[in-house]
Amino acid sequence: MKKEAGYVLDVAYPAHFHREIQPVWLTALAQFLGSAPPDITAPYSYCELGCGVGINLLVAAATNPQGQFVGVDFNERHLAIARDAARSIGLDNIRFIQADFAHFARDNNLFFDFIVSHGVWSWIAPGQQQSILQLLQRSLKPRGLLYLHYMCHPGATPMIPVQKLLNELAHQRAGSAEQNIQAGLDLLGRLDAGGAFVDQPGLSARLQALPEKGAAYLAHDFLTDYWRPQHSADMHRLAAQAGVSFLGSADPFDNLERLSIPGNLQPILTSISAPAVRETVKDLARNQHQRRDLFQRDPQRLTAEQHLQQLDALRFRLLPGAPGSGAVHFATPIGPINGPEEIFSPLLQALAARPASFGELRQLPVFAGNVGLLSQSLQMLMWRGHVHPLRPGPAANAQWLGRLNEWIIRQQLRLQVVEDCGTAIHHPLDPA
Ligand SMILES: C[S@@+](CC[C@H](N)C(=O)[O-])C[C@H]1O[C@@H](n2cnc3c(N)ncnc32)[C@H](O)[C@@H]1O
Secondary structure (H helix, E strand, O other): OOEEOOEEOOOOOOOOOOHHHOHHHHHHHHHHOOEOOOOOOOOEEEEEEOOOOOHHHHHHHHHOOOEEEEEEEOOHHHHHHHHHHHHHHOOOOEEEEEOOHHHHHHHOOOOEEEEEEOOOHHHOOHHHHHHHHHHHHHHEEEEEEEEEEEEEOOOOHHHHHHHHHHHHHHHHOOOOHHHHHHHHHHHHHHHHHOOOOOOOHHHHHHHHHHHHHOHHHHHHHHOOOOOOOEOHHHHHHHHHHOOEEEEEEOOHHHHOHHHHOOHHHHHHHHOOOOHHHHHHHHHHHHOOOEEEEEEEEOOOEOOHHHHHHHHHHOEEEEOOOOOOOOOEEEEEOOEEEEEOHHHHHHHHHHHHHOOEEHHHHOOOHHHOOOHHHHHHHHHHHHHHOOEEEOOOOOOOOHHHHHHHHHHHHHOOOOEEEEHHHOEEEEOOOOOO
């Protein structure tokens, strides 16, 4: 098994698309959160740290002609796949840099409007984390957005000893990362069957679900020498020291506290004003196991009037597979929520007729005088994958889009590019 800086190298990480790191999504979320994002109708720069095989950057570059995209990863197998794809699509606004974060932070002289990193922070050595913080300090432009995904307490906490076992076992064996994961799963299965987790039924269920994730994914998830969930309050403090402020989540559901925190806990949350205590309470109330945090350097907080003006300009469309009317059922992490027909039907019908701006949707009688209800309903529909903001700015390059689609088919990825939204969706016929 080969490692660098304590991280596994000898197996390629499968391609995972994350809508939450795409520029259109990030800027819309910042706007919902009341902050002015980078202008994506003008040229901008975007960097993904730990980009894997590059699927997120390839979609972003092909659908966002105004952006210049940089991917950083130290795994040459990953970058060979990513570079080959960029060449076959013909993209001229993307490049991949093979480096660890320490070397990249030392050598980089570019400035970025976006720095994003998913599935990386909680899995890397402290020195590599320090380098990411230095990079933020030096290279994120004023108003630039940082998306940082990490594992957090308390949801990820029970897995700490499980990861320790898998990684220690792997160190004792001669096999490949995938073989070592298989041996670890066998051992965990025997422990579970023998009753080791009888007092932790939640953990037992999680362990039983692991094999379906595949050995390559599990090797990257667990066979690192540094596997540390963070407390969000600590993460926000570190980010603040690097000069970036916490805005909210890139997951809209997490920002809708009235929906995502059970009603009987609302009064407790309302009584707390200190941000570090509030976020910790929210993590506890949701048993949060990962966070998709959105930060900004020198955020420009909008007045209520500016905020409404910004929201009014956002345009939305229905995504393939969305209902054209009716009530909407949301299966949320804290249980089912039924979106009433009287609110969602008019909204879905308006969007089924044609894309519409927030300002236009605000004219629907059901939202008269209730901007908050429209904002919440649209964000729930975004979260559910029914609605997406449209990308402002010039049209994408049709040749790039055609070749990106061909590449996606060749790779047998179940993704559908939605070019006018600057994103892709999981195939509408696949289960969510
Ligand atoms: C779990 S994968 C996530 C890939 C992608 N961001 C995603 O979410 O699908 C983590 C990636 O980070 C890269 N990586 C880990 N530690 C690194 C380091 N110190 N420097 C550069 N890349 C690193 C790995 O090679 C891998 O491609």
